[in-house]
Amino acid sequence: xxxxxxxxxxxxxxxxxxxxxxxxxxxxxxxxxxxxxxxxxxxxxxxxxxxxxxxxxxxxxxxxxxxxxxxxxxxxxxxxxxxxxxxxxxxxxxxxxxxxxxxxxxxxxxxxxxxxxxxxxxxxxxxxxxxxxxxxxxxxxxxxxxxxxxxxxxxxxxxxxxxxxxxxxxxxxxxxxxxxxxxxxxxxxxxxxxxxxxxxxxxxxxxxxxx
Amino acid sequence: xxxxxxxxxxxxxxxxxxxxxxxxxxxxxxxxxxxxxxxxxxxxxxxxxxxxxxxxxxxxxxxxxxxxxxxxxxxxxxxxxxxxxxxxxxxxxxxxxxxxxxxxxxxxxxxxxxxxxxxxxxxxxxxxxxxxxxxxxxxxxxxxxxxxxxxxxxxxxxxxxxxxxxxxxxxxxxxxxxxxxxxxxxxxxxxxxxxxxxxxxxxxxxxxxxx
DNA sequence: ACATGCTTTGAGCATATGCTCAACTTACCA
DNA sequence: TGGTAAGTTGAGCATATGCTCAAAGCATGT
Numbered sequence: 373x374x375x376x377x378x379x380x381x382x383x384x385x386x387x388x389x390x391x392x393x394x395x396x397x398x399x400x401x402x403x404x405x406x407x408x409x410x411x412x413x414x415x416x417x418x419x420x421x422x423x424x425x426x427x428x429x430x431x432x433x434x435x436x437x438x439x440x441x442x443x444x445x446x447x448x449x450x451x452x453x454x455x456x457x458x459x460x461x462x463x464x465x466x467x468x469x470x471x472x473x474x475x476x477x478x479x480x481x482x483x484x485x486x487x488x489x490x491x492x493x494x495x496x497x498x499x500x501x502x503x504x505x506x507x508x509x510x511x512x513x514x515x516x517x518x519x520x521x522x523x524x525x526x527x528x529x530x531x532x533x534x535x536x537x538x539x540x541x542x543x544x545x546x547x548x549x550x551x552x553x554x555x556x557x558x559x560x561x562x563x564x565x566x567x568x569x570x571x572x573x574x575x576x577x578x579x580x581x582x583x
Numbered sequence: 584x585x586x587x588x589x590x591x592x593x594x595x596x597x598x599x600x601x602x603x604x605x606x607x608x609x610x611x612x613x614x615x616x617x618x619x620x621x622x623x624x625x626x627x628x629x630x631x632x633x634x635x636x637x638x639x640x641x642x643x644x645x646x647x648x649x650x651x652x653x654x655x656x657x658x659x660x661x662x663x664x665x666x667x668x669x670x671x672x673x674x675x676x677x678x679x680x681x682x683x684x685x686x687x688x689x690x691x692x693x694x695x696x697x698x699x700x701x702x703x704x705x706x707x708x709x710x711x712x713x714x715x716x717x718x719x720x721x722x723x724x725x726x727x728x729x730x731x732x733x734x735x736x737x738x739x740x741x742x743x744x745x746x747x748x749x750x751x752x753x754x755x756x757x758x759x760x761x762x763x764x765x766x767x768x769x770x771x772x773x774x775x776x777x778x779x780x781x782x783x784x785x786x787x788x789x790x791x792x793x794x
Numbered sequence: 795a796c797a798t799g800c801t802t803t804g805a806g807c808a809t810a811t812g813c814t815c816a817a818c819t820t821a822c823c824a
Numbered sequence: 825t826g827g828t829a830a831g832t833t834g835a836g837c838a839t840a841t842g843c844t845c846a847a848a849g850c851a852t853g854t
Contacts, residue, residue, distance in 0.1 A: 405703030
């Protein structure tokens with residue numbers, strides 16, 4: 373026999389609940405924060421029993437890490453798809469704005485911030501979160517170097533440090549937007565970044581002439 | 584009678600306990616995070632009874648807000664004292680580096696980050712935190728405008744938005760340093776900022792000539 | 795139809811937390 | 825010296841949380 377057709381097979385049910393729990397974990401992390409991300413709260417939002425958290429993930433912490441993995445994977449896909457078409461600083465800024473807007477809308481940035489902030493209260497979680505953040509930072513470095521790779525601006529600043537600052541700015545904007553309740557300040561900043569992009573390119577030429 | 588001399592009077596004992604609890608709250612927020620800032624944990628670090636939290640502050644949340652007030656006041660004092668001597672962009676950058684270093688060392692920045700991140704899990708805490716953050720942002724605006732007030736760079740960017748970004752960068756760096764365990768990346772960024780400061784001043788002139 | 799192996803359920807246990815309260819200590823004053 | 829008020833203590837209550845477990849539900853192979 374191949375398939376019944378009407379009812380879902382065990383493997384599909386299992387996968388569905390896992391997906392629902394991970395999505396609910398992201399949702400609760402965004403709206404209730406790390407301290408509010410309990411097994412019962414997550415299961416309630418996924419509309420399933422709280423015991424399933426432990427059956428499928430073993431512990432609440434593992435579920436939260438799975439949610440972080442999901443967010444990281446989604447971000448990596450976005451970055452990889454968009455990064456190939458970037459060549460100038462203006463294009464890079466426009467890309468960063470677009471990706472960050474998507475991250476804000478989807479709540480992925482909030483998941484990251486809450487996990488980092490909450491890592492302090494759970495021993496061992498800090499290291500786990502850290503290694504899941506590393507590729508993220510690597511992408512920021514790659515994005516910067518793909519644009520600034522041959523620019524004289526790299527003789528003044530270090531791309532790894534700038535990438536670190538970009539990630540920090542990203543997290544800080546999310547943190548503040550979470551407090552303000554709306555994303556207007558971040559959006560206003562984006563329009564400024566757009567205006568500043570050609571100036572940075574100009575700055576590259578400026579530095580070259582000075583040397 | 585004026586004073587016994589050897590033993591502490593009730594008012595002094597009360598003030599001492601309040602101070603100890605507030606300091607312990609900052610300490611616990613920094614090392615254990617918002618989720619770990621419980622009445623027993625804070626009282627334990629202050630080496631006093633947990634009931635004193637509720638006798639002196641009424642609730643854990645009020646104690647955490649008092650800790651946030653303490654941190655905000657300490658920051659305001661640092662800023663006000665240092666801001667008067669600032670006139671150039673380089674001096675402003677040097678001042679920001681100094682103040683931020685102090686905030687990192689004292690753990691004040693961590694207190695702020697944890698309170699913002701934790702505000703999501705407690706209804707009503709968000710608004711209380713927000714109004715305690717506002718003066719902070721105002722200071723960033725004032726610092727920027729005291730330097731850029733007559734610079735042509737303000738014709739391209741808005742000082743309020745730049746201040747918002749500066750605060751976001753500040754919070755994000757603290758968040759990342761909390762994860763990394765050391766403050767080396769932030770410090771390395773500071774040296775870059777120092778190198779970039781004269782370039783920003785140069786940029787001001789550049790923009791002026793272009794107009 | 796029946797047995798088998800996943801998946802799901804809800805009750806339940808040990809522990810932790812916010813907060814209360816009556817009893818105790820301490821400094822002050824008449 | 826005794827009384828009063830402020831400050832402190834530890835037990836205790838109601839609730840919430842992480843996690844376990846025996847029982848039930850369900851799709852599948854024979």
